Amino acid sequence: MFELKPCPFCGSADAPRLYARHGKDGWHDRYMVICDYEDGGCGSGSGWYTTDYEAVDCWNRRKLMTSDEVITALMDLRDEFVAKQPRSEWYKDKTAQGVEKGIELCIEKVREIANEVR
Ligand SMILES: [Zn+2]
Numbered sequence: 001m002f003e004l005k006p007c008p009f010c011g012s013a014d015a016p017r018l019y020a021r022h023g024k025d026g027w028h029d030r031y032m033v034i035c036d037y038e039d040g041g042c043g044s045g046s047g048w049y050t051t052d053y054e055a056v057d058c059w060n061r062r063k064l065m066t067s068d069e070v071i072t073a074l075m076d077l078r079d080e081f082v083a084k085q086p087r088s089e090w091y092k093d094k095t096a097q098g099v100e101k102g103i104e105l106c107i108e109k110v111r112e113i114a115n116e117v118r
Helices: 052-061 067-084 095-118
Strands: 016-022 030-036
Touching: 016 052, 030 052, 067 095
Parallel strands: none
Antiparallel strands: 016 030
């Protein structure tokens, strides 16, 4: 038997279930873990996989990122993007500056939402 971790979205330990779909030949051909509404879950799912093992493995590795982790990931993305731009062209390239500004706005927005939640 597989052990399913609690839902990363609603925290339910009882609602997550492994479901199998029957293919045309009558055998199970796709598997998905679903946080079942019927058991008080939130309805999120792992997505369909060709083996039960993959569906369970995917489900058990999902985790929500904290706002700090999201901000760090966005900062890394911005730094990586800036580092790839040719330095001499940087101030002339409005598109590159626009992308950097867009990432900055995302970081600000995540901070704003995180502060509202706290
Ligand atoms: Zn859930």
